[in-house]
Amino acid sequence: MKVTQNPYSPGDTIRMTEKTTQSPGNRLGMVRLVACILLLPIVTAVDVDVDVVVIGAGFAGAAAAHRLVQRGLSIHLIEATASAGGRTRNFDLASHAFDTSTDSVVEVGGTFVAPGHTELIALAKETGHPIYNVSGQRSIRWGGRATLKQQRRYAATAPAGVWPWWYWGVDTRGKLRSSVMYTAHAGRSLFQTPADIRTLFSNATWATLEAAGDELAALTDTIDCQEDAPSSVDSSSASAWFDRDLSSFEGWIAAQASPGLPEEARSMLRNMCRGMIAQEPSQVSLLSILKSLKGCWSSGAEDQYRVRGGTQAIPLTLTARLAAPSSPNSTVTFHSPVRLIDVNAAAGVVTITHGVSSKQVTARWAIVTGSPAAVAQLSWSPPLEPVPMQLLQRMPMGTSMKYFVQYDSPWWRSANLSGAVMVAGFANRSVPREWGNHFDQCMEHSPFDGTVGEGEGEGEGEGHHYALMCWVEGETNLHFISLNKTTQRERVLTFLEKAYADPRARTLAKGVVAFNWASEP
Ligand SMILES: Cc1cc2nc3c(=O)[nH]c(=O)nc-3n(C[C@H](O)[C@H](O)[C@H](O)COP(=O)(O)OP(=O)(O)OC[C@H]3O[C@@H](n4cnc5c(N)ncnc54)[C@H](O)[C@@H]3O)c2cc1C
Numbered sequence: 309m310k311v312t313q314n315p316y317s318p319g320d321t322i323r324m325t326e327k328t329t330q331s332p333g334n335r336l337g338m339v340r341l342v343a344c345i346l347l348l349p350i351v352t353a354v355d356v357d358v359d360v361v362v363i364g365a366g367f368a369g370a371a372a373a374h375r376l377v378q379r380g381l382s383i384h385l386i387e388a389t390a391s392a393g394g395r396t397r398n399f400d401l402a403s404h405a406f407d408t409s410t411d412s413v414v415e416v417g418g419t420f421v422a423p424g425h426t427e428l429i430a431l432a433k434e435t436g437h438p439i440y441n442v443s444g445q446r447s448i449r450w451g452g453r454a455t456l457k458q459q460r461r462y463a464a465t466a467p468a469g470v471w472p473w474w475y476w477g478v479d480t481r482g483k484l485r486s487s488v489m490y491t492a493h494a495g496r497s498l499f500q501t502p503a504d505i506r507t508l509f510s511n512a513t514w515a516t517l518e519a520a521g522d523e524l525a526a527l528t529d530t531i532d533c534q535e536d537a538p539s540s541v542d543s544s545s546a547s548a549w550f551d552r553d554l555s556s557f558e559g560w561i562a563a564q565a566s567p568g569l570p571e572e573a574r575s576m577l578r579n580m581c582r583g584m585i586a587q588e589p590s591q592v593s594l595l596s597i598l599k600s601l602k603g604c605w606s607s608g609a610e611d612q613y614r615v616r617g618g619t620q621a622i623p624l625t626l627t628a629r630l631a632a633p634s635s636p637n638s639t640v641t642f643h644s645p646v647r648l649i650d651v652n653a654a655a656g657v658v659t660i661t662h663g664v665s666s667k668q669v670t671a672r673w674a675i676v677t678g679s680p681a682a683v684a685q686l687s688w689s690p691p692l693e694p695v696p697m698q699l700l701q702r703m704p705m706g707t708s709m710k711y712f713v714q715y716d717s718p719w720w721r722s723a724n725l726s727g728a729v730m731v732a733g734f735a736n737r738s739v740p741r742e743w744g745n746h747f748d749q750c751m752e753h754s755p756f757d758g759t760v761g762e763g764e765g766e767g768e769g770e771g772h773h774y775a776l777m778c779w780v781e782g783e784t785n786l787h788f789i790s791l792n793k794t795t796q797r798e799r800v801l802t803f804l805e806k807a808y809a810d811p812r813a814r815t816l817a818k819g820v821v822a823f824n825w826a827s828e829p
Pocket residue numbers: 363364365366367368369386387388389392393394395396416417418419420421644645646647677678679682683686708709710825829
């Protein structure tokens with residue numbers, strides 16, 4: 309036996325067998341390994357006993373723990389990684405440090421806040437990290453993703469001022485700068501208003517997309533956001549609901565092929581899906597898209613606000629408060645993945661085993677947060693019911709990467725460009741292959757100190773920070789993350805240089821930053 313440092317909690321040690329794979333002849337090693345496993349529950353004492361144990365210190369876990377403590381319950385929050393935040397993560401362009409909160413951070417994960425995110429907005433206020441408006445306008449009527457129904461209504465009354473229903477880009481009109489659009493039909497064009505976009509597409513594409521929008525708007529009428537499944541509906545409605553749940557959005561797009569959906573329109577519908585939920589249309593049900601278009605998960609313009617200090621600032625502050633000695637009813641453990649959730653329903657006790665030294669927490673209740681894949685990886689005793697387990701195993705994670713290029717000056721503004729680039733209509737994804745062929749959308753994504761937003765000035769000057777960011781989504785991201793870092797950087801810079809038709813995209817680039825979410829728990 310040798311004593312090995314536990315990689316998760318540096319202060320802890322654990323005894324491990326020298327070999328984890330044993331040949332039949334190495335029976336002593338096998339016995340030792342079995343003994344270690346069998347002894348774990350016996351030698352491990354309960355470390356903490358609380359009302360509620362919360363697993364995961366992302367937004368959901370940190371917020372739940374905070375609210376429970378406010379209501380007088382004792383909690384223990386357990387996080388697998390070194391920091392709170394989960395799929396929200398800040399990167400400081402000034403210090404190049406992750407997991408910090410300053411006016412020069414960019415968010416490599418969750419970023420934008422919709423007016424409908426009322427719980428998050430309340431937490432932002434309570435933690436002293438106010439939201440700020442990053443839209444060009446005071447309130448976006450249609451920032452790309454208001455509910456489809458609202459958008460269709462606006463379109464009927466003010467067609468020239470409303471973005472097309474399938475538009476997944478940013479609203480840039482407030483600052484009167486142009487954005488770049490690549491389409492198979494018109495090539496590289498600049499646009500500023502919805503009316504400009506109309507001129508970039510063929511009549512056939514436009515008419516087909518309008519008809520598709522009408523059909524989807526009619527379908528969203530049948531959706532009840534409160535229901536996970538139809539309960540009190542007649543059998544024909546129930547059957548339609550299940551049909552939509554079983555059909556993929558790609559299936560729906562394919563069905564629009566009759567009498568013939570132009571390839572350009574097809575590609576815009578696919579990009580809209582990737583832009584909305586970072587997933588390939590073949591991986592998402594039609595029902596899911598309808599719920600999203602109806603605004604069941606967040607109504608209003610999804611990209612209207614950001615959080616000053618970066619979105620991760622909120623869970624960072626909440627967990628710091630929960631861990632503080634001044635909060636006697638709460639404790640927090642980092643670096644300690646939960647492995648086993650043991651529910652003793654008769655005794656009303658749940659026992660959580662976490663970390664490689666198998667610490668244990670007992671509680672009356674457990675709140676389990678995280679991605680479906682992370683939750684499915686936990687060991688449950690008794691095992692989860694088959695249906696929820698099957699569901700967890702069949703909910704694919706979105707594959708989305710934000711690739712940032714940092715600059716010392718917002719050179720695109722002087723070229724009267726907003727920084728936004730949209731690509732649509734190419735059958736083989738995006739732009740010609742030699743450009744990189746990985747990006748459907750890029751935008752300015754400067755930190756607070758460099759942001760052009762309402763009331764924030766132009767954010768320009770000494771010591772301010774600027775960034776352009778390209779989304780890499782869906783299947784394309786699976787390929788992109790397999791490339792080495794030099795190739796990734798080269799592809800992004802080539803794309804930006806061509807898209808802006810400006811060599812400064814490459815020559816002024818100060819650095820790049822991206823975070824691969826596929827490797828997270
Ligand atoms: C690139 C990207 C961009 C996004 N953009 C937006 C956006 O603009 N607006 C928006 O609203 N949303 C956005 N999202 C989504 C948003 O970030 C997430 O929905 C949200 O952060 C999820 O929070 P959560 O607490 O539910 O889960 P998570 O953030 O995943 O938190 C779960 C936590 O549990 C921990 N954990 C996992 N397994 C264990 C274990 N066994 N034991 C202990 N701890 C464990 C994880 O380490 C993590 O800290 C984006 C996501 C990504 C990746």
